[in-house]
Amino acid sequence: MVTGFRRTLSLPLAKSASVPALRRFRGEKRQSLRSTSLPGRSHPTVSHLLDQIRSAPGDSSSSGVDAIDRLLAAVDDLLRLPQAREALCRRPAWADRLLDAFLRLADAHGSFRSAVLCLSDRRAEAQAAIRRADPARLASAARSLRRTEKEVSQVAAAIKDLARSAPLSPGQWADAAEAEITGVLTDAVAATASASVGVFMAIAAAAAAESASLSKDSWKVWPTKKAAKAKETAPSAAAEGLEEGSGRVFRSLVNIRVSLLNILTPSL
Template sequence: MISGFRRSLSLSGLSPNASPARRRPRDAPRHARSASLPCRSQSALSLIQDEIRSLRSGTASDLERIDRLLAALDDLLRLSRIQDPLRRCPALADRLLDGFLRLLDAQGSFRSAVLALGQHHAEACTAVRRRDPVRLASAARSLRRAEKELVLLATAIKDLTRCPPFTPGLWADAAEAEVAGIVTEAVAATATAMSAVYLGIAAVSSAAASAAAAASTSKDSWMVRALRRPSPSKKREAEEAEMGAMEKLEERMEGLEEGSERVYRSLVNIRVALLNALTPSL
């Protein structure tokens, strides 16, 4: 019996006062409705599947798709029909708790990395404008450290991008197996998208670091060009070339701080929903 699933039946056609012609024959065909999941749960599962497909077809810089999937998953985990399998199956609950804890830790570190990366980017841009090779070399080293940190974050959640099957026989029925499969697939899709975001930002940070380091050590850098007294037009061209990689990094970081904050809050909400589902009500 599925808890929380109440179905109302209309018996007007079988009323004793109804005429024989209006009564429904016993062998008349009837519409068969699946009792595997209540409509609300099934709609929530369908929404998550849609968001998973949308996330996998999106771009690496789009944190909004990740947030939409997490919001849909949060709504699903608050349904009593979905909470029952979590309480009955420790394997599913443990996998979700561990997975979302690691995603939350990674996203928290990513938020800090984004803030630091913004500061490094500002320092590099200032060094270019002031023609300061020492400060630019320092900013290049900072950008390189940020790149390595982001790569490590992506590596730390790499195993979550896979969705290993559960041991057969854990579920009470096919409906519970369906719920477990979709929820674990959502975790894997979230980890994959988050990893892609981290690696994408790491790539542009690496490009900016390389450009900054090359500019600070080039024989045609600021001090040499100052001795040669280049024309104003050539000076502007050099500045534009040096700022190219910085602008690409700035484009990728646009809205990144706000988006990463939303994803972090959504992960916190899911952890709270999981813990509430697993904690017996008093």
């Protein structure tokens, strides 16, 4: 049995939001499904995950990272359902593709988290160079920010294909319950990838803008000591929130992979 991070989830249902529609299986809009396994309306856990998918952000920032974490927490809840475990066990080939998709997302967010930590250091370096009127150090900070922008852009490009749900399609379903479970998990992967790409590109754009704003004469327009401290505090607080949020998302993805491996690996 594989073990990993443990978490206790108690999330309120999110309000449905208007977001760009995700590509559905075979280009068709998924309809409400009924079965003896999931009687009447969808199981509340499935409905909660659907709400999180609809609420997934199309853009960026620490609030976007928080939304991704809520979406992944709902995925983790769904994987605890017997219906989900049965669907995954009946579809080992599809489950392997799902496992691979979450591995790629975990790798991407692990790289993103490292880049975010480096970004904070590079911002601090730029601010120190400006305060000390050190053009060589400032030029080095600008180059570092440009490297961060390229690194994060590459991470975003690596998972863009996961924003399309079709590659994970399991084909023919055994019943409506299986169709609903596999469908919502596939859409969750697409929503997570799409929202992640939005967050990554926003941070890459911010790094590029900061690099472009630096020049050898930047310290000449640096504000008074009091104003400078306020100017530095706001980005610092935002960076801390992003660092914390990216860490939570990475751990959530690891938890999901652990859950999938536990489902697919027979207990000894």
